[in-house]
Amino acid sequence: MIGAVDVGGTKIVVGVADQDGRLLAQDRFATLPERGPNVVIGEVIAMLNALARGQGEALTAVGVGCVGPLDLPNGAIMNPPNFPGWSYVPLRQPLEKALGVPVRLDNDANAAALAEYRLGAGRGAEIMVYTTISTGIGGGIVVDGRLLHGVGGGAGEFGHQTIRADGPRCGCGNRGCLEVLASGTAIVAAAKRAIADGRGAGILEQAGPAGLHAGHVAHAAAAGDAAAVEIWGQAVEALAIGLGNVVTTLAPDRLVLGGGVAQTGDLLLLPLREALARHVRMVPVDRVDIRIAEHVAEAGIYGAIAVGLQA
Amino acid sequence: MIGAVDVGGTKIVVGVADQDGRLLAQDRFATLPERGPNVVIGEVIAMLNALARGQGEALTAVGVGCVGPLDLPNGAIMNPPNFPGWSYVPLRQPLEKALGVPVRLDNDANAAALAEYRLGAGRGAEIMVYTTISTGIGGGIVVDGRLLHGVGGGAGEFGHQTIRADGPRCGCGNRGCLEVLASGTAIVAAAKRAIADGRGAGILEQAGPAGLHAGHVAHAAAAGDAAAVEIWGQAVEALAIGLGNVVTTLAPDRLVLGGGVAQTGDLLLLPLREALARHVRMVPVDRVDIRIAEHVAEAGIYGAIAVGLQA
Numbered sequence A, B: 001m002i003g004a005v006d007v008g009g010t011k012i013v014v015g016v017a018d019q020d021g022r023l024l025a026q027d028r029f030a031t032l033p034e035r036g037p038n039v040v041i042g043e044v045i046a047m048l049n050a051l052a053r054g055q056g057e058a059l060t061a062v063g064v065g066c067v068g069p070l071d072l073p074n075g076a077i078m079n080p081p082n083f084p085g086w087s088y089v090p091l092r093q094p095l096e097k098a099l100g101v102p103v104r105l106d107n108d109a110n111a112a113a114l115a116e117y118r119l120g121a122g123r124g125a126e127i128m129v130y131t132t133i134s135t136g137i138g139g140g141i142v143v144d145g146r147l148l149h150g151v152g153g154g155a156g157e158f159g160h161q162t163i164r165a166d167g168p169r170c171g172c173g174n175r176g177c178l179e180v181l182a183s184g185t186a187i188v189a190a191a192k193r194a195i196a197d198g199r200g201a202g203i204l205e206q207a208g209p210a211g212l213h214a215g216h217v218a219h220a221a222a223a224g225d226a227a228a229v230e231i232w233g234q235a236v237e238a239l240a241i242g243l244g245n246v247v248t249t250l251a252p253d254r255l256v257l258g259g260g261v262a263q264t265g266d267l268l269l270l271p272l273r274e275a276l277a278r279h280v281r282m283v284p285v286d287r288v289d290i291r292i293a294e295h296v297a298e299a300g301i302y303g304a305i306a307v308g309l310q311a
Helices: A037-055 A092-099 A108-119 A178-182 A184-196 A201-210 A214-222 A226-250 A260-264 A266-279 A299-310 B037-055 B092-099 B108-119 B178-182 B184-196 B201-210 B214-222 B226-250 B260-264 B266-279 B299-310
Strands: A002-007 A011-017 A023-030 A061-066 A076-078 A088-090 A103-107 A127-133 A137-143 A254-258 A289-292 B002-007 B011-017 B023-030 B061-066 B076-078 B088-090 B103-107 B127-133 B137-143 B254-258 B289-292
Touching: A002 A037, A002 A299, A011 A037, A011 A299, A023 A037, A023 A299, A037 A092, A061 A092, A061 A108, A061 A299, A088 A092, A092 A103, A103 A108, A103 A299, A108 A127, A108 A137, A108 A254, A108 A299, A127 A226, A127 A260, A137 A178, A178 A184, A178 A226, A184 A201, A184 A214, A184 A226, A184 A260, A201 A214, A201 A226, A214 A226, A214 A260, A214 A266, A226 A254, A226 A266, A226 B226, A260 A266, A266 A289, B002 B037, B002 B299, B011 B037, B011 B299, B023 B037, B023 B299, B037 B092, B061 B092, B061 B108, B061 B299, B088 B092, B092 B103, B103 B108, B103 B299, B108 B127, B108 B137, B108 B254, B108 B299, B127 B226, B127 B260, B137 B178, B178 B184, B178 B226, B184 B201, B184 B214, B184 B226, B184 B260, B201 B214, B201 B226, B214 B226, B214 B260, B214 B266, B226 B254, B226 B266, B260 B266, B266 B289
Parallel strands: A002 A061, A061 A103, A127 A254, A254 A289, B002 B061, B061 B103, B127 B254, B254 B289
Antiparallel strands: A002 A011, A011 A023, A076 A088, A127 A137, B002 B011, B011 B023, B076 B088, B127 B137
């Protein structure tokens, strides 16, 4: 039985899965990092043991998907911005000591990529590119069943390609990154600017009182709202340039799109395919099988399961 | 003994090498494709046999590096633009039949990448990106000793990333490709335009009567010619965006630069490193070992040797 731990800044999800990667049970708790690493890790261990006991089976390995930055060779978290007060926190070692099974760690984007490869829309691909288009834009690359990590574990940072060198400043320090042009955050910010300018009535109509997200902009664009058409079109164009560059570089046979923005389905896929065909001329882009990820809301815990299956 | 065949549009170079990839002898002839495939392939076979006899050893395998497009699974050339009158020409099969040894084929950019990995500046890398900056811009990716081919053999087409979506039209049909902004051809064209406008006296001074190439622009820029500073600076900036995007995607531990433009050495490397550090923030670019290729003038024949060593 595989144990899985999805470590996020606000909550930690713990689960157990069978050898086929099926999630059998899960539980969660608020991270509350101010309690310090020992208390948080202790709670993870207790919850893993309780879930395994509940299934009447012993753990054989544990996978951890974790917000970065990570020291992958040593299985530790390094100065995570979401965990104030934590500096260098070993995770793998205390978990292995307490549980007596091998523990494997990877960052959340890589883990989600591996989950799609092993348990989702990336099955059977030779070169799979997974990208999550959400608050930010990240991803991972699986070649012949193996995640590419690269120096500093940095492979798959698709969101920080330079798309418009004279574009807006990105949080990373560069200008005109894909993330600052086409993430859910960027789309929502553009929509709010349009609304503040008295445009985008159709976006407000889609959003209702519950709060605006990128999907509302996509639907308003489909319904013909001029501001939404412009904002969604620009985001799709930036994605086509960025993902097109990745396709031109890697010629993947599978491109899996995850994250909230990809949940718009054909509202994204159809214009994206058209724009990719304009930008990608040297790789047969019609042979790149583009799919929406299978595990989106539960990408974290399935990512941890996929990492655990490798342990 | 490895046989090596470098098939280009104007000439074909044939060589023999030992098992360590050392080139022992070579010969060449003008392709003259109008003679038809049978005559050209017959000449390749005769030359390989003659070179092997000259060394007193039998061939054990043959590698072929070839201008594309290729049908890699079947070892054939497909409608090559440089070979008027050739349509679909099998290469591997007739060579294997005549020589009685395994023959392996790859496109010239991939072959050159493999040569740098096995026999040059890419030795020992885990993820190696090789790019040639020459008439065009292309390259290849070697992961754990294996070339990535991707769909249609298209992996490594770095020169056709979109760098400026509103930039000039590229031969491939896209706009603002890296190749149309920063290849040797693009640099020379920009220099000629500057000279036609009465600028770039320093470039003319470097070039002398023998004809202008990108290296002259680099040297004129170093000597302070204003037009050259601008042209070289823009090319380096485009390369930093394009290669920066590749670094952000793959986080390679080694980046090998080949082709004539890279022969400018530090005139390219120093400003390129500075510009990469501006654009690449999420991958530790200081841990990407950037080197000039070892086999530049003879990239073709060493590429064929490297392909042959895999056969």
